Amino acid sequence: MALPRRLALVTAPRPGEGFGSWTDRMAWLNRCSPGVMADLLGLELRGSSPEVRPRVCGVRADDGVRRAVCAATGVAGGAVDRMHLAVFDPGPLSAAAVLSVGETAARASAGREWVEVSGSRACPRCLLASGGVWQLWWKLSCAGVCPVHGVVLLDRCPSCGCVLRWGGTRPRVLPVAWSRPPTVCASSVGGRPCPQWLPLARVRPASASVGEFQRRWLEIAYGRGRPAVGGVEVSAAEWFAAFRACVLLLRLGLPGVLGRLHGVPGWCGQALLEERAERGPYGRRFGWGPASASAAAAFLIVVMPLLEAADARELSGRVRPLARAAIEAGCFGARPLARLEVPEVFARAVTSHAPARRWVKTPW
Numbered sequence: 613m614a615l616p617r618r619l620a621l622v623t624a625p626r627p628g629e630g631f632g633s634w635t636d637r638m639a640w641l642n643r644c645s646p647g648v649m650a651d652l653l654g655l656e657l658r659g660s661s662p663e664v665r666p667r668v669c670g671v672r673a674d675d676g677v678r679r680a681v682c683a684a685t686g687v688a689g690g691a692v693d694r695m696h697l698a699v700f701d702p703g704p705l706s707a708a709a710v711l712s713v714g715e716t717a718a719r720a721s722a723g724r725e726w727v728e729v730s731g732s733r734a735c736p737r738c739l740l741a742s743g744g745v746w747q748l749w750w751k752l753s754c755a756g757v758c759p760v761h762g763v764v765l766l767d768r769c770p771s772c773g774c775v776l777r778w779g780g781t782r783p784r785v786l787p788v789a790w791s792r793p794p795t796v797c798a799s800s801v802g803g804r805p806c807p808q809w810l811p812l813a814r815v816r817p818a819s820a821s822v823g824e825f826q827r828r829w830l831e832i833a834y835g836r837g838r839p840a841v842g843g844v845e846v847s848a849a850e851w852f853a854a855f856r857a858c859v860l861l862l863r864l865g866l867p868g869v870l871g872r873l874h875g876v877p878g879w880c881g882q883a884l885l886e887e888r889a890e891r892g893p894y895g896r897r898f899g900w901g902p903a904s905a906s907a908a909a910a911f912l913i914v915v916m917p918l919l920e921a922a923d924a925r926e927l928s929g930r931v932r933p934l935a936r937a938a939i940e941a942g943c944f945g946a947r948p949l950a951r952l953e954v955p956e957v958f959a960r961a962v963t964s965h966a967p968a969r970r971w972v973k974t975p976w
Contacts, residue, residue, distance in 0.1 A: 615683040616654035622685045626745045630732070631670040631695040632777065633746035636794045638685070640744075647788035654680030657786070671729060672698040672707045695748065697727060703848035704752055704833050726753035726856070726901030731778035733765040733905050740811035744794025746777070749830060753901025754855075756818075756908030759827040763815040765905040771808035774799040819877075822909050825916040829855075841919050842927030842957045850955040851919070857949050857958065858915040858934060863891055863898065865937025872933035873914060880910040899951075928961040935965040 621641050625634045639649035650657050650669075655677065657669060673681075673696050678689035693699070698707040705725040733750045735758035749755055750765065757764055768775055779800060790805055792798035798805040831837035832848060839851035846854075862869060866888050870881045887907040891897055902908035918934075921927035 616652060616680055617684070618686070619652060619684050622687070625687060625691050625695055626742065628747045628749065629695055629745050630748035630751065631673075631692070632732075633744070633748075633794065634695055636746075636792065637744060639791055640793055643791060645786070645788050645791050647786040650786055653684050670696055671710050672696050697729070697748065697751065699748070700727075700752070700833055703835065704754065704852050724899075727751055728753070728775075728778075731775040733767055734776050734810060735761055735763060735765055736811045736813045736815055737761040737763060739795050746794070749833065752833070754829065754908050754911065755826075756902070756905045756910075756912055757822050757826040758818075759823045759830070762818050762820065762823050764818050764909055766810065766813050766815060767904050769797040769799060769806055769808050769810070770813050772797060772799050772801045772806040774801070774806065776810075816906075818909060822913050825912040826909075829912060829916065841955050842921050842961060843923040844955065844957045846955040846957075850953065853952045853954045854919060854958040855915055857952050857954050857962075858918060858931070859902070859911050860899065860949060860952075861931075861934040861938045861962075862911065862914060863888065864941055865934055866892075868941065869933055869937035872937060876914060879906075880913050883907050883910040924957050924961065927957065928964055931958075931961045932965050935962045939966055 639646045701707040797808040883906040890903045918930040
């Protein structure tokens with residue numbers, strides 16, 4: 613494969629920026645469309661189609677991508693790697709699992725690995741302050757709150773209603789016919805880009821406590837924290853498996869579990885009930901990640917204090933409302949947590965609340 617020519621205008625990646633965000637800013641700097649910029653960077657995303665449809669671009673960089681990007685921009689391979697979702701592996705996702713489903717299902721990764729490969733959430737205030745830098749972690753389904761500005765992230769464009777960066781009526785297609793400022797929605801609606809300037813979008817303020825929960829969650833996601841469940845140090849993959857298990861237990865126990873939770877704000881319960889319409893236990897999307905930034909914030913408020921219990925006994929007490937509500941709803945028989953490899957201390961805490969006469973073995 614011939615390497616691309618060196619571009620005259622190059623902007624450096626920002627800390628925490630996603631690969632798609634950087635290529636968008638490169639396109640805007642060079643006054644070309646994102647699809648044309650993909651060609652100039654040598655990404656070879658067109659395949660047999662004239663459209664630029666990168667189904668799994670931005671998940672993991674291979675040697676070919678590193679060499680091409682370095683030749684075109686001078687950006688080193690390590691910086692390219694840091695802009696890809698593989699930085700969260702192992703932990704919130706498995707890059708191999710995302711790649712395995714990305715070619716066959718439009719949004720399968722959102723269900724299996726709790727990440728949006730093509731779409732994203734966003735903090736309008738961060739976009740304004742940075743000039744259009746989209747943080748990589750905004751793609752994770754548990755991205756709920758901006759810990760810097762203390763606001764709930766934006767899910768959809770307030771003008772066209774499309775999932776941000778999903779593409780609108782032409783999903784997962786990088787536009788070739790028009791360029792787009794990185795601060796604009798630009799989803800394809802009726803063949804035209806949506807002109808909504810996202811920094812103007814209204815956002816709901818978030819409490820300092822949920823912002824702190826999001827910050828600690830991100831520390832573990834980026835491998836900077838020391839994850840522990842019930843006072844026992846575990847791997848990042850085990851910690852996130854326990855987090856997912858708590859989310860699924862909450863869904864199984866709704867709406868009855870809300871009466872067992874103490875100190876949870878009213879908006880949190882409302883967000884969980886609204887999400888139940890999309891992620892209920894009898895729907896095909898039950899195992900998917902949080903359906904909205906509000907739901908993600910609600911799960912952070914409930915689950916983070918639970919996992920941060922000081923010891924196994926305290927963990928058992930905190931997990932009791934979730935486990936008992938799910939058991940009473942009769943949902944354990946189908947083994948709803950079978951794919952989750954949770955730490956032993958968490959498994960014991962859940963199973964300790966199951967009556968022996970009704971126990972299937974474990975919910976896993």
